[in-house]
Amino acid sequence: MGEWLSYGLSDLLLFSERVYWRLFVLENAALWPLPLVAPVVLAGIGVVLHARRPEAGLPLLLALLALAWLSTGWSFVWQRYATVNWAMAYLAPLFAGQAAILAWLALSGSRPPVAPQPRWLGHGLLLAGTAVYPFLAPVQGRMLAGAEVAGIAPDPTAVASLGAAFLIDGRGLRLAVLFLPALWLGQSALTLYVLNGPAALSPALALAAALAGAVLLPRR
Amino acid sequence: MMTGAAAICALPRAARAQDVTLRRIPSTGAQVPAVGLGSWITFNVGNDPVLLQDCTDVIAAFVEEGGGMIDSSPMYGSSQDTIGFGLRRLGHPETVFSTDKVWTNAPEDGPDQVAETRSAWGIERFDLLQVHNLVAWDAHLETLFAMKAEGRLGHVGLTTSHGRRHRLLERLMRDYPVDVVQLTYNIADREAENRLLPLAREKGIAVIANRPFRRGALPQALEGRPLPGEARELGVSAWPQLLLKFILSHPDITVAIPATTQVAHVRENKAAARGPLPDAAMRRRILAHFASL
Numbered sequence: 001m002g003e004w005l006s007y008g009l010s011d012l013l014l015f016s017e018r019v020y021w022r023l024f025v026l027e028n029a030a031l032w033p034l035p036l037v038a039p040v041v042l043a044g045i046g047v048v049l050h051a052r053r054p055e056a057g058l059p060l061l062l063a064l065l066a067l068a069w070l071s072t073g074w075s076f077v078w079q080r081y082a083t084v085n086w087a088m089a090y091l092a093p094l095f096a097g098q099a100a101i102l103a104w105l106a107l108s109g110s111r112p113p114v115a116p117q118p119r120w121l122g123h124g125l126l127l128a129g130t131a132v133y134p135f136l137a138p139v140q141g142r143m144l145a146g147a148e149v150a151g152i153a154p155d156p157t158a159v160a161s162l163g164a165a166f167l168i169d170g171r172g173l174r175l176a177v178l179f180l181p182a183l184w185l186g187q188s189a190l191t192l193y194v195l196n197g198p199a200a201l202s203p204a205l206a207l208a209a210a211l212a213g214a215v216l217l218p219r220r
Numbered sequence: 221m222m223t224g225a226a227a228i229c230a231l232p233r234a235a236r237a238q239d240v241t242l243r244r245i246p247s248t249g250a251q252v253p254a255v256g257l258g259s260w261i262t263f264n265v266g267n268d269p270v271l272l273q274d275c276t277d278v279i280a281a282f283v284e285e286g287g288g289m290i291d292s293s294p295m296y297g298s299s300q301d302t303i304g305f306g307l308r309r310l311g312h313p314e315t316v317f318s319t320d321k322v323w324t325n326a327p328e329d330g331p332d333q334v335a336e337t338r339s340a341w342g343i344e345r346f347d348l349l350q351v352h353n354l355v356a357w358d359a360h361l362e363t364l365f366a367m368k369a370e371g372r373l374g375h376v377g378l379t380t381s382h383g384r385r386h387r388l389l390e391r392l393m394r395d396y397p398v399d400v401v402q403l404t405y406n407i408a409d410r411e412a413e414n415r416l417l418p419l420a421r422e423k424g425i426a427v428i429a430n431r432p433f434r435r436g437a438l439p440q441a442l443e444g445r446p447l448p449g450e451a452r453e454l455g456v457s458a459w460p461q462l463l464l465k466f467i468l469s470h471p472d473i474t475v476a477i478p479a480t481t482q483v484a485h486v487r488e489n490k491a492a493a494r495g496p497l498p499d500a501a502m503r504r505r506i507l508a509h510f511a512s513l
């Protein structure tokens with residue numbers, strides 16, 4: 001144990017920033033045109049449909065997110081990220097776990113209870129994951145081809161899921177949906193902090209907003 | 221792959237006599253180029269075709285510059301596969317001194333891991349296998365010594381880094397007939413000078429210096445800083461080469477294994493072994509200059 005404590009965070013990362021961002025370029029190219037469709041569908045269902053018909057929109061959004069966690073966990077985390085980071089082989093099954101939680105909420109007979117107004121945090125995080133995240137690539141000086149896209153890449157999928165959690169009423173259910181995305185974003189923020197520094201801001205801010213919301217928003 | 225004495229036999233006699241860039245492993249007499257190639261982080265590129273090609277270019281340049289030790293570990297993500305990819309593309313150059321490690325807490329998994337490592341490289345036999353970070357060292361040493369005795373391995377080694385577990389390493393160097401130890405040695409990390417390097421000399425153990433650039437932090441910190449006056453005498457115009465010359469000039473250091481993603485850096489690093497190396501007095505002045513920065 002004492003020896004492990006003597007390792008800095010950077011000693012534990014076994015891949016470079018260049019390799020990390022290239023993963024998204026390759027994943028987007030392999031799944032094209034899904035990277036264009038997935039965030040539009042998620043944002044459309046999540047915000048537009050949910051805002052108009054919350055009771056119908058929420059199960060659909062959760063079902064789509066379940067699909068997104070399943071495919072992101074399998075295709076990106078397991079098949080791609082784990083090739084450069086063996087720790088991902090242990091985290092990939094958690095994606096199936098999150099997919100199961102979301103699917104259960106979406107498909108179980110009784111509809112998930114919709115959170116009462118205000119729902120701005122939920123809609124805000126959903127939009128951050130689906131509409132804002134892809135544009136972080138050019139803002140950070142990378143090509144749009146390597147954009148992190150909800151439904152394809154884990155971070156924006158997790159951010160959008162935090163948003164979905166705040167559209168659900170009930171503390172227990174909300175926390176069940178929040179837990180794994182928050183855990184993922186925490187490790188992602190640490191990884192990006194070591195790789196690049198400023199790039200850690202996006203997952204860290206989303207996580208901070210969700211934690212603040214979990215503590216401060218009215219709950220029943 | 222270069223196997224023990226075969227490595228030196230592959231070189232023309234005249235080149236052998238003069239080549240100051242070759243170093244000898246005392247226990248077997250095998251000779252290896254003084255500058256090798258690490259693969260931690262730099263070669264962990266997964267199955268990215270563009271980056272695999274970049275790494276192959278680095279290996280090709282390394283081979284063109286004389287080849288030598290390429291060091292990897294099961295701990296290094298896809299680095300072993302990347303090396304295998306490159307070597308297959310390059311037709312398994314004779315001058316590569318294949319160097320890898322065993323790294324598993326489960327003693328019984330050692331032999332299977334070695335078999336996987338061999339298959340990743342696409343070779344039959346390693347020139348050197350080391351117990352990585354002394355993990356489960358007793359069982360793995362037994363495996364490796366048995367492989368060596370059966371002719372299935374050229375050399376047996378132990379590794380550590382960042383100055384960790386030096387006491388245990390010292391004990392093992394005294395108690396076991398290892399051919400090679402790998403430890404961190406560079407201008408800023410010189411703890412090994414106190415006990416381990418003198419012991420290596422006494423026991424006839426070759427020493428590989430890892431983290432010669434402190435994972436790139438040293439060249440980065442020294443960029444733009446004035447070189448000491450000795451640099452001109454040594455024919456050096458940049459810090460990375462001076463850093464390597466400093467390491468290689470220690471009489472008990474056999475090989476340094478800088479890692480890089482860049483062809484230009486491989487060539488620069490290989491060139492550091494050529495030409496004069498600092499003598500003891502110059503080493504002291506270089507150290508004093510470094511300390512003053």
Ligand SMILES: NC(=O)c1ccc[n+]([C@@H]2O[C@H](COP(=O)([O-])OP(=O)(O)OC[C@H]3O[C@@H](n4cnc5c(N)ncnc54)[C@H](OP(=O)(O)O)[C@@H]3O)[C@@H](O)[C@H]2O)c1
Pocket residue numbers: 257258259260261262291292352353379380381382402429430431432433434435436437439460461477478479480481482484485486488489
């Ligand atoms: N416990 C162990 O067994 C252990 C522990 C640590 C290391 N090792 C071995 O030792 C090897 C070397 O250590 P390391 O990889 O940690 O660090 P290192 O070799 O000290 O530094 C590597 C870094 O130096 C930069 N670099 C290389 N040549 C350069 C040059 N000519 N000019 C400027 N920068 C240069 C590289 O960047 P560019 O890509 O830009 O060139 C790379 O980021 C490892 O790869 C590994 O094989 C073993």
